[in-house]
Amino acid sequence: MGLTSRPLLYAAVLAALAAVALTCGLWPRFAGRGPGAVLGRLGSLLATQLALIAALALAVNANFQFYGSWHELLGLYDDAPGAVAKWGGATGVGPAGDPSQGLVQPSGPEGLDKVHGLPKGPPATVGKVETVRIVGKRTRLVDPAYVYLPPQYFQDAYARQRFPVVVALSGYPGGIYLLGQHLRLPQTAAALQRTGAVQPTVIVMLRPTVAPPRDTQCVDVPGGPQAETFFARDVPDALRSHYRVGHDPGGWGVLGYSSGGSCALQLAMRHPETYTAAAALSPDYKVTPDPTTGDLFGAGRDRVRRREEHDLIWRLRHLPPPRVSVLIGTSRHGEKNYPAAREFLAAVRPPMQADTVLLDQGSHNFATWRRELPAALRWMSKELTFPEDVVGAS
Known part of the structure; x- marks a missing residue:
């Protein structure tokens, strides 16, 4: 799915809602003082926060188009200037058009x-x-x-x-x-x-x-x-x-x-x-x-x-x-x-x-x-x- 696609955004929102629901449902099980309970609380909070942040970030990016693709977000165009300089190589097709x-x-x-x-x-x-x-x-x-x-x-x-x-x-x-x-x-x-x-x-x-x-x-x-x-x-x-x-x-x-x-x-x-x-x-x-x-x-x-x-x-x-x-x-x-x-x-x-x-x-x-x-x-x-x-x- 594309970085700005609606299916990805909807999936992220559903994942965030699911994380919140699971945290609320499982929280009583993590009420103890043992290491397992502490790790459960920390893990559920971390998963919920990450899911919410991801959904919010995708919504903001879809609205403002800061990054139009995964390639842009991940910085995979860093070599674009070098590729442009190689125009006219054996393939006959330049990477920039x-x-x-x-x-x-x-x-x-x-x-x-x-x-x-x-x-x-x-x-x-x-x-x-x-x-x-x-x-x-x-x-x-x-x-x-x-x-x-x-x-x-x-x-x-x-x-x-x-x-x-x-x-x-x-x-x-x-x-x-x-x-x-x-x-x-x-x-x-x-x-x-x-x-x-x-x-x-x-x-x-x-x-x-x-x-x-x-x-x-x-x-x-x-x-x-x-x-x-x-x-x-x-x-x-x-x-x-x-x-x-x-x-x-x-x-x-x-x-x-x-x-x-x-x-x-x-x-x-x-x-x-x-x-x-x-x-x-x-x-x-x-x-x-x-x-x-x-x-x-x-x-x-x-x-x-x-x-x-x-x-x-x-x-x-x-x-x-x-x-x-x-x-x-x-x-x-x-x-x-x-x-x-x-x-x-x-x-x-x-x-x-x-x-x-x-x-x-x-x-x-x-x-x-x-x-x-x-x-x-x-x-x-x-x-x-x-x-x-x-x-x-x-």
């Missing part, structure tokens, strides 16, 4: 069937959310995605138009399910587009964890996964090859929350030729290695330089600012990184532009990010160009 089969490939439900409130009806009336796998033609990395296509995408009047794109990134270790179910990104975007508050936009929801369970922080790791190249070059190329989306960076933005927000800022500031707008909800402003990331910057003389260039405040103080617009979502009370947000915003100078969604109270959670999301989408809509060009135009 085969770009010759298309850069955007069909996928299973990826949890989309559990997301509530998605558009239902004819696509030309309500839009559509589909699941795909994006394959990097350079990196050979693969990332599952939800793709929201607005109603106009299917309407004859827009048949020759290319649409702006927002690449949306979840936090770590959560997956794309969180963008749909808990951030409610496609539902919010659809509602805003129906009222005309947001222009028709293709929204591509991805997770930045491209080599699970490792948190690559959207960095090109020396000798490891090339996450930055994947999101800055492979993802746009793949989407342009499959969808009717813009070719000019003026039609491309990136949005994220938590570590996904950090990635959004990194990608826009380091690759303004790809993304001209970034909306970051509760981001960090520099990449700091920790046990979940491993060594992100490698060894040698370039290590310090690579680390400095992923410190966004350092970049603003020592390098020419990029011609991009950024939006920072934060809270005066409840967000630990509010002082860092103020420092970052104070360092911004033209041609870079910065705006904020500033709440008085708000913690590092989905309740806060859902409050910030409508303003972030309206801001992004004003930053991106539509219609950008016409299908068939050079």
Whole structure:
């Protein structure tokens, strides 16, 4: 049974209930003072606690999709970067997917069937959310995605138009399910587009964890996964090859929350030729290695330089600012990184532009990010160009 499957969760809940019932029924037998009675009490308590914890952990994981499979939970993808480097071996099939089969490939439900409130009806009336796998033609990395296509995408009047794109990134270790179910990104975007508050936009929801369970922080790791190249070059190329989306960076933005927000800022500031707008909800402003990331910057003389260039405040103080617009979502009370947000915003100078969604109270959670999301989408809509060009135009 899959890690997030309902049968496994139901089995765990039944096991927990059985453990509680057995403990209650057998407890009088363990009322003595001998070693057997003491061990019986300890054993029954331990079994009950483990069963309850397992059921609770499975329920939380099924709801938040921290780990999508047993392989991710057990860390069996640790060798993924090495396997990717061996692409093109005797088998002819790369472990991360085969770009010759298309850069955007069909996928299973990826949890989309559990997301509530998605558009239902004819696509030309309500839009559509589909699941795909994006394959990097350079990196050979693969990332599952939800793709929201607005109603106009299917309407004859827009048949020759290319649409702006927002690449949306979840936090770590959560997956794309969180963008749909808990951030409610496609539902919010659809509602805003129906009222005309947001222009028709293709929204591509991805997770930045491209080599699970490792948190690559959207960095090109020396000798490891090339996450930055994947999101800055492979993802746009793949989407342009499959969808009717813009070719000019003026039609491309990136949005994220938590570590996904950090990635959004990194990608826009380091690759303004790809993304001209970034909306970051509760981001960090520099990449700091920790046990979940491993060594992100490698060894040698370039290590310090690579680390400095992923410190966004350092970049603003020592390098020419990029011609991009950024939006920072934060809270005066409840967000630990509010002082860092103020420092970052104070360092911004033209041609870079910065705006904020500033709440008085708000913690590092989905309740806060859902409050910030409508303003972030309206801001992004004003930053991106539509219609950008016409299908068939050079």
